[in-house]
Amino acid sequence: MSDEPLLDVSDLTVSFDFRRRSLAAVSGVSFRLARGERLGIVGESGAGKSVTGFAILNLISKPGRITGGTISFEGRELTALRAEEMRQVRGNRISMIFQDPMMTLNPVLTVGTQMVETIRAHAGVSRRQAEERAVEALRKVYISSPERRLRQYPHEFSGGMRQRIVIAIALLTSPALIIADEPTTALDVTIQAEIMDLLLKLCESERMGLILITHDLAVVSQVTQRIAVMYAGRIVELGETARIVENPSHPYTRGLLAALPQSAARGRRLAQIPGSMPNLTTVPAGCPFSDRCERCESVCRERIPPLTAKDTGCLAACHLLD
Amino acid sequence: MNALKRFKDCYFLYSFLRDPLAVGSLAVLVVLTVAAFAAPLIAPHNPYDPATIDIFDASTPPAWTPEGSEKFLLGTDAQGRDILSTMLYGMRVSLIIGFGATILQAFIGIIVGLSAGYFGRRLDALLMRLADVQLSFSTYMVAIFLGAVFQTAFGMANYETFAVPFLILVLGLAEWPQFARTVRASVMAEKKKEYVEAARVIGLGSRRIMWRHILPNTLTPVMVISTVQVANCIMGEAALSFIGLGMPITRPSLGSLIKAGFEFFLSGQWWITFFPGALLVLLIVAINLFGDWLRDFLNPKLYKG
Amino acid sequence: MTTATPLLSIRNLVKHFDISGGLLDQLKWRDGRMTRRRTVVKAVNDVSFTVAPGETVSVVGESGCGKSTLARAVMGIYPPTSGEIWFGGERIDSLSPRRMLPYRTRMQMVFQDPYASLNPRMTVRATLEEPVFFHQPNLSRAEVKDRVAEVMRQVGVDPAWADRYPHEFSGGQRQRISIARALVVDPAFIVADEPIAALDVSIQAQILNLLMDAQEERGLTYLFISHDLSVVRHISNRVAVMYLGTLCELAPTEELFSSPRHPYTRALLSAIPRLGRQGFAHLRLSGEVPTPINLPPGCVFHGRCPYAFDPCTREVPRPIVLDNGVALACHGVADGRI
Numbered sequence: 009m010s011d012e013p014l015l016d017v018s019d020l021t022v023s024f025d026f027r028r029r030s031l032a033a034v035s036g037v038s039f040r041l042a043r044g045e046r047l048g049i050v051g052e053s054g055a056g057k058s059v060t061g062f063a064i065l066n067l068i069s070k071p072g073r074i075t076g077g078t079i080s081f082e083g084r085e086l087t088a089l090r091a092e093e094m095r096q097v098r099g100n101r102i103s104m105i106f107q108d109p110m111m112t113l114n115p116v117l118t119v120g121t122q123m124v125e126t127i128r129a130h131a132g133v134s135r136r137q138a139e140e141r142a143v144e145a146l147r148k149v150y151i152s153s154p155e156r157r158l159r160q161y162p163h164e165f166s167g168g169m170r171q172r173i174v175i176a177i178a179l180l181t182s183p184a185l186i187i188a189d190e191p192t193t194a195l196d197v198t199i200q201a202e203i204m205d206l207l208l209k210l211c212e213s214e215r216m217g218l219i220l221i222t223h224d225l226a227v228v229s230q231v232t233q234r235i236a237v238m239y240a241g242r243i244v245e246l247g248e249t250a251r252i253v254e255n256p257s258h259p260y261t262r263g264l265l266a267a268l269p270q271s272a273a274r275g276r277r278l279a280q281i282p283g284s285m286p287n288l289t290t291v292p293a294g295c296p297f298s299d300r301c302e303r304c305e306s307v308c309r310e311r312i313p314p315l316t317a318k319d320t321g322c323l324a325a326c327h328l329l330d
Numbered sequence: 331m332n333a334l335k336r337f338k339d340c341y342f343l344y345s346f347l348r349d350p351l352a353v354g355s356l357a358v359l360v361v362l363t364v365a366a367f368a369a370p371l372i373a374p375h376n377p378y379d380p381a382t383i384d385i386f387d388a389s390t391p392p393a394w395t396p397e398g399s400e401k402f403l404l405g406t407d408a409q410g411r412d413i414l415s416t417m418l419y420g421m422r423v424s425l426i427i428g429f430g431a432t433i434l435q436a437f438i439g440i441i442v443g444l445s446a447g448y449f450g451r452r453l454d455a456l457l458m459r460l461a462d463v464q465l466s467f468s469t470y471m472v473a474i475f476l477g478a479v480f481q482t483a484f485g486m487a488n489y490e491t492f493a494v495p496f497l498i499l500v501l502g503l504a505e506w507p508q509f510a511r512t513v514r515a516s517v518m519a520e521k522k523k524e525y526v527e528a529a530r531v532i533g534l535g536s537r538r539i540m541w542r543h544i545l546p547n548t549l550t551p552v553m554v555i556s557t558v559q560v561a562n563c564i565m566g567e568a569a570l571s572f573i574g575l576g577m578p579i580t581r582p583s584l585g586s587l588i589k590a591g592f593e594f595f596l597s598g599q600w601w602i603t604f605f606p607g608a609l610l611v612l613l614i615v616a617i618n619l620f621g622d623w624l625r626d627f628l629n630p631k632l633y634k635g
Numbered sequence: 636m637t638t639a640t641p642l643l644s645i646r647n648l649v650k651h652f653d654i655s656g657g658l659l660d661q662l663k664w665r666d667g668r669m670t671r672r673r674t675v676v677k678a679v680n681d682v683s684f685t686v687a688p689g690e691t692v693s694v695v696g697e698s699g700c701g702k703s704t705l706a707r708a709v710m711g712i713y714p715p716t717s718g719e720i721w722f723g724g725e726r727i728d729s730l731s732p733r734r735m736l737p738y739r740t741r742m743q744m745v746f747q748d749p750y751a752s753l754n755p756r757m758t759v760r761a762t763l764e765e766p767v768f769f770h771q772p773n774l775s776r777a778e779v780k781d782r783v784a785e786v787m788r789q790v791g792v793d794p795a796w797a798d799r800y801p802h803e804f805s806g807g808q809r810q811r812i813s814i815a816r817a818l819v820v821d822p823a824f825i826v827a828d829e830p831i832a833a834l835d836v837s838i839q840a841q842i843l844n845l846l847m848d849a850q851e852e853r854g855l856t857y858l859f860i861s862h863d864l865s866v867v868r869h870i871s872n873r874v875a876v877m878y879l880g881t882l883c884e885l886a887p888t889e890e891l892f893s894s895p896r897h898p899y900t901r902a903l904l905s906a907i908p909r910l911g912r913q914g915f916a917h918l919r920l921s922g923e924v925p926t927p928i929n930l931p932p933g934c935v936f937h938g939r940c941p942y943a944f945d946p947c948t949r950e951v952p953r954p955i956v957l958d959n960g961v962a963l964a965c966h967g968v969a970d971g972r973i
Contacts, residue, residue: 027344052835052836052837052838053835166923166924168923169923196697196698196862197697197862197864197903197906197907197908198697198902198903198906198917198920199697200906200908201905201906201908201915201917202917202919204908204915205914205915205917208914208915223835223836224836224908225836225910226865226907226908226909226910227908229908229909229910229911229912229913230908230909230912230913230914230915250911250913253910253911254911263837264836264837265910267836267837267839267840268836268840268865268910269840269843269865269866269868269869269870270865270869270910272869274868274869274888274889275847275869275870277844277847277848278840278843278844278869279840280837280840280841280844281837281840281841282841284805284806284807284808284835284837284838285835285837523751523752524746524747524748524751524752525751525752525753525754525755527707527712527744527746527752528744528746528752528753528813528816529754530711530712531710531711531712531739531743531744532739532765532766532769532770532816532820533732533735533736533739533769533770534765534769535732543754543757546754546756546757547754547755547756
């Protein structure tokens with residue numbers, strides 16, 4: 009085993025062309041993921057976390073494009089791949105799970121047909137063998153009587169069941185990495201717990217890497233080993249989950265954690281971050297968080313802080329922590 | 331000031347200015363409309379005034395042809411009226427009927443669609459079946475029937491004075507279901523939204539919620555159909571005039587001009603039909619192009635081929 | 636807490652929706668003859684509880700449990716199928732719109748989706764002035780303007796922005812405006828239907844603080860509808876847990892979170908994501924939530940309940956009240972088996 013990471017994203021920048029201007033939705037994002045490691049990308053809507061996930065799979069569509077940086081996966085440079093080669097990586101080595109299972113499932117085909125097609129597209133097996141594998145895959149995600157279920161259409165399943173089927177499909181090709189974009193946001197808490205538990209156990213047993221993109225700090229803390237906190241297109245803090253949760257460095261991460269109702273005594277006011285996250289056109293110069301930060305100093309308004317190691321053992325992008 | 335600045339910054343204007351076809355069609359439309367309504371001021375002759383018409387000028391070809399006269403740029407028709415002036419006056423009639431009929435359609439359609447969509451159930455079923463029945467008769471069938479009845483009842487002499495309101499009425503009654511259906515569909519979508527519930531929680535009455543809260547939010551599709559319907563009504567009026575049930579030749583619209591000239595088309599007097607025809611095509615194309623842009627702009631989800 | 640006269644009292648509330656469509660859709664050919672079949676969604680079934688003045692009662696449950704329907708029935712948006720709603724000592728569920736008007740200023744509602752709950756064609760000023768003009772037509776323009784400006788300041792929106800349209804505001808600001816619309820008629824009671832569910836994490840805290848501040852300043856009473864249990868725990872005095880249109884358990888917040896009694900409450904609480912805990916330790920429920928069209932007989936939860944036994948499949952459990960203010964409907968607890 010080498011120390012080579014499974015995924016190495018370096019200085020990734022994704023821009024969107026908008027009215028003759030080019031606005032960066034993701035700028036200078038770098039992180040690594042070891043084999044079998046689970047990373048959470050946390051942020052509010054518009055922070056660039058989903059765009060980052062899409063960029064890894066080269067799924068950015070116009071008017072957006074990757075304008076800088078490299079994405080190296082299992083030693084291959086993904087940004088340099090041709091469309092056909094990328095498709096091979098996409099369905100095979102990296103799978104994606106979306107918030108809406110219907111992004112993956114085709115409503116007019118039975119679940120069985122879709123699964124068998126996926127299996128046969130990637131492995132030269134007979135229909136019978138493919139069906140057996142599909143049954144096995146459904147069993148893995150705890151779907152009862154899978155033989156019967158294979159003959160049903162997506163609309164015959166509940167939301168939670170659909171998301172399990174999507175996970176089963178994602179696992180069919182034994183990928184090395186799963187990117188899950190808000191996989192349980194649309195689901196109820198009891199179902200969320202089951203899906204997340206399932207995903208966690210499967211990642212552990214199959215030694216798959218996971219990038220979990222979510223806004224929910226609690227969920228991410230239960231599933232991942234490391235967290236990247238994004239704000240206005242940049243990673244502002246990156247480090248081990250337990251450390252960040254217990255001792256956050258960056259003022260934004262601190263603010264987020266303090267704003268959770270769990271953090272305050274019952275019935276008391278919650279700590280709140282003033283204002284709201286800037287959109288692409290209104291990001292301030294210097295530190296993107298400067299206009300909401302209570303500790304903001306003049307340097308914060310002038311230079312963008314780099315992501316550097318802090319005494320807390322995490323990487324954080326803040327001038328004031330040095 | 332503030333409003334003006336905001337308008338300058340808005341996406342509507344930006345997107346409009348980026349589309350040369352939209353700018354061009356609106357420019358043509360504005361020029362034509364202004365020209366039509368300013369006809370009494372800019373037209374070289376008054377075709378409605380029999381005193382200025384000389385039968386000896388009849389069928390003069392356009393000015394640039396050997397037999398043409400400088401007095402009549404685009405020639406004259408069989409009665410000796412200046413084609414250019416008649417066209418301008420005729421376009422005014424066409425536009426009045428087109429807009430008038432569309433306003434009537436929108437008026438009926440909005441009331442019907444709003445009531446059907448908001449109250450639902452029985453009233454909805456009743457009104458929408460009525461709309462289906464109305465749509466199943468073709469516009470021309472309704473117009474021909476009513477036109478024939480009207481002309482016999484009041485006689486041709488009176489018909490002349492009532493022709494414009496009559497045509498507005500006929501075309502307006504024939505195609506209101508277009509509006510009713512669209513409005514109903516958007517009302518049904520809007521009334522599920524929380525701002526309508528909020529209005530009910532305030533205690534506002536149904537009528538106020540319908541007109542003040544829901545209606546303004548259904549006007550986007552109404553604007554889109556309106557442009558299409560103006561073009562349709564102008565064409566409908568032209569078609570009725572062409573078969574002799576529209577505007578009488580004494581107060582011609584573009585359609586009746588085309589019809590009047592059509593008899594002489596084969597005998598070489600092409601200009602009487604050609605110029606009104608070309609103007610009609612220009613007008614319709616401009617309205618439709620502008621309508622297309624409006625539809626694309628207001629409904630970006632619609633795939634632009 | 637329950638000794639005071641309740642401000643709101645819901646008694647045996649039932650709300651069913653007929654979704655069978657027109658007459659032609661209802662006719663079905665069955666066993667050789669034509670029958671008329673109606674499809675009825677049983678959204679709320681026999682729910683009773685009270686809310687005391689100044690209290691915050693939260694209703695929690697998963698999607699489709701009827702909590703939003705309950706909120707709308709209380710506000711008179713949906714007329715109840717049966718049952719009674721009493722507000723301040725008067726029965727309000729069957730009042731005519733005219734006789735309901737005085738209650739419209741005393742009870743207000745805040746909605747979930749800040750993008751749908753403000754009329755996009757009305758400026759903030761128009762949105763906020765409308766309820767005042769409507770209920771107090773004798774107020775002068777200046778008085779109304781002052782009142783609106785004051786409420787806007789209270790919710791943290793600069794009154795100078797009053798002439799803007801909703802789309803010019805962020806989600807959090809819109810929700811503030813939506814709260815301002817409820818507050819502007821100076822109500823005593825507010826139903827908040829998932830008021831922070833559509834907002835970002837950092838904004839959720841702002842809105843929760845705003846709601847708590849408003850409660851303190853104006854002595855408001857809240858009926859708070861939510862699926863987010865950590866939020867509910869933070870702001871409520873008492874919590875009602877709903878499942879499939881019925882009330883499972885209603886208890887003081889600390890009591891409910893420290894010792895949940897109903898099997899569904901236990902499962903629900905065990906599934907709350909916990910910050911800083913690795914892995915999951917939730918109670919697994921078997922099966923799926925049944926549809927509210929075909930309610931299971933007996934206890935609606937029996938098909939998924941790990942403790943279900945014979946009576947649960949046949950008899951609807953009657954609510955029992957324990958001495959610490961906990962009310963719950965469960966055969967197992969009533970018989971002392973759980």
